[in-house]
Amino acid sequence: MAIASARNWLELKGPIGDSKNDSTPLIPTFKWDLKGEDEFCGLPGFNPDTDVSEVNLYVSVFPQGEGLLPGDRWSGLGSATTEQDYNPNRVLTAKWENGTWTWNGISQAGSPEEFTLSNDRMLTAGQKYYWAVEAETDKGEKTTAFGNFETLLPAPMNSSNTFSSVTVLTRGIEPENPANSEHSQLIDSQLNGVAKHIYDAGGAVKKYNPATGKWQSVSPQGNNWIFDSNSRSPSAGKPLVLLANWMEGIEQQRLYNSGFAEAAADSLFASMVQLDLEKGGSIGSPSGLYDSTGKLIRTSGSVFNSPLHFVGFGQGAVINSEIVQRLGTFFPNAGGTSPANRDLQMTTVDPYNYKSTDLSGPYRNILDPEIRVWNNVTYADNYYQTNGIGKTLNGRELSGTNWKSDWNVSLNNLGNCSPQLRCGIANDGNRAGLCCICCKCSKGLSQSRRK
Incomplete structure (x- = not known):
């Protein structure tokens, strides 16, 4: 200190x-x-x-x-x-x-x-x-x-089999706005910046490669990340960041239809399972593939045994919600080595699911599922604004029966910033935090908290 x-x-x-x-x-x-x-x-x-x-x-x-x-x-x-x-x-x-x-x-x-x-x-x-x-x-x-x-980092729950945290950073589709062409790049810049800060603190970063369906190691290049087989490998006791860039290489117009968010969640979840298998997880046991009740035997590796933090920006909150649902079904103890020490945090930043009544044109066909806080989430925090104009999407409070966050923060009255305000991501060197940014501003206000 x-x-x-x-x-x-x-x-x-x-x-x-x-x-x-x-x-x-x-x-x-x-x-x-x-x-x-x-x-x-x-x-x-x-x-x-x-x-x-x-x-x-x-x-x-x-x-x-x-x-x-x-x-x-x-x-x-x-x-x-x-x-x-x-x-x-x-x-x-x-x-x-x-x-x-x-x-x-x-x-x-x-x-x-x-x-x-x-x-x-x-x-x-x-x-x-x-x-x-x-x-x-x-x-x-x-x-x-x-x-x-x-503040001190917690000791790994099992020094040979866990990371200090695994943070999944996910974004989604943003309406194209010719008057604000830098908006999407600004979101990528914020997410990449979080990963860079955690990387600088000794963590490792992997990025999803849609071409291979796998998480591959990356190295920083400016404010971007490039695939690099010689980059830093994940280490037990250190944080791991997963950049879920599921849209890379796909023309955005091709995603203006229902089902893509769920398909992205399926692909990302499957790739996380594969990564967990590569990090010590297994299927089956010496006695067979199934237990006495007929369920497939799954043993978690270092990814699912570690504290998990899903951060979803905009439509990325939908995708993370769907991934968390699948984790709860197939790996109910994900986020720890036992039910007693589980830590699965779900952070939503300007959460947004496209509906037929929203916007106009092709965006009405996207039809995303609801964003839900599933029972396997140990803590959910939500940050949103409703100041958006034009094609700047508004977030919302998550307070419904099936999607209530433990912590909801409205950022509508943040200083005297522009109405083109969007929430963004900050970092704490180990986990992601929340930052509110303006489309015309280079800096925001942050708080990073855990319950």
């Missing part, structure tokens, strides 16, 4: 609870010291027990100047206002005033010198976080201190 704080009357002590021995390392307690006049570097005339007017605590995956503080601004925002928070979707924004902490609609009495993260703000393992504390006295004197820390 690294801490950087100014030598003034506010000193950060650090998040307590991110050590290997702590039972809850992802819900730490943040502590700091407000120094009175009797302390070294203390503020003259200040008593921290009686003279504190307000304290603000911010936690983000972005540092100061890039999204940590309310006033951090980025390209594409509208005119500035003094009081506006341009980064409302940071991991935590908490305020202490008159003996009470307030955050995310919750109020609780507490000390102005510490705050324990609530369960709904649980952090992500293997992530670097930035935090800041702003303090103000009853005389109007203000100061701010900054720090950062990293």
Whole structure:
């Protein structure tokens, strides 16, 4: 853990609870010291027990100047206002005033010198976080201190047979828009960027090759990935990323019909099963192919024994939903080595399934199945906006009987960004996170969280 704080009357002590021995390392307690006049570097005339007017605590995956503080601004925002928070979707924004902490609609009495993260703000393992504390006295004197820390990666569930995580990144068809020809490339760039960051953190990346029906190793080339037999191989204990580029090499117009999303899910699922077999999985046993009930005996390998994270952008949420359904049918324990330690997360970003009543022209023929949160999903988080105009697709809240997410976040009021807002993907070095981007902006606001 690294801490950087100014030598003034506010000193950060650090998040307590991110050590290997702590039972809850992802819900730490943040502590700091407000120094009175009797302390070294203390503020003259200040008593921290009686003279504190307000304290603000911010936690983000972005540092100061890039999204940590309310006033951090980025390209594409509208005119500035003094009081506006341009980064409302940071991991935590908490305020202490008159003996009470307030955050995310919750109020609780507490000390102005510490705050324990609530369960709904649980952090992500293997992530670097930035935090800041702003303090103000009853005389109007203000100061701010900054720090950062990293949460630990979980140990592999079986050091010889699992990855720290397997992340599947999937996109779908986007309506062609001559006025916004860079939109599809921007989505690819975001997905490729996530894979690159995880690769830089020591992970391996494989990309689906529609020509062979297999996941093949790739190496980064700029912001793209090229097939390379000499690229880094997946290693136990490290993250693995699967880029599900099922549309590569196919003219988009050929996909304007029903059934393609399900066909893509079938192909991707079959290729994942094959990859799992190559990584130690097996079919049958010495006594035969079937068990006493007539079911085919399947033993998972390192892919399905690892924590799984499916991230679907737009129509990609449909495809991932269909893959997860097939996993639940044939590999019900996928995401762990037993039902007790399963971790199968499904993240949806602007989820969209084409229907006959949507848009016009050839898109009305696509007819996708519903996006569902199946019983084998251990946690589902959804991020969406409804500001899209023209052919910019709108996401939606997943709150139906068969598709309710554990976490739904509307990003409609993100700063003063353009109505051509789309959600995108960020990264945490191990798993994918959420970033909201504007079609004309180069940067967005992110939060990365796990329950």
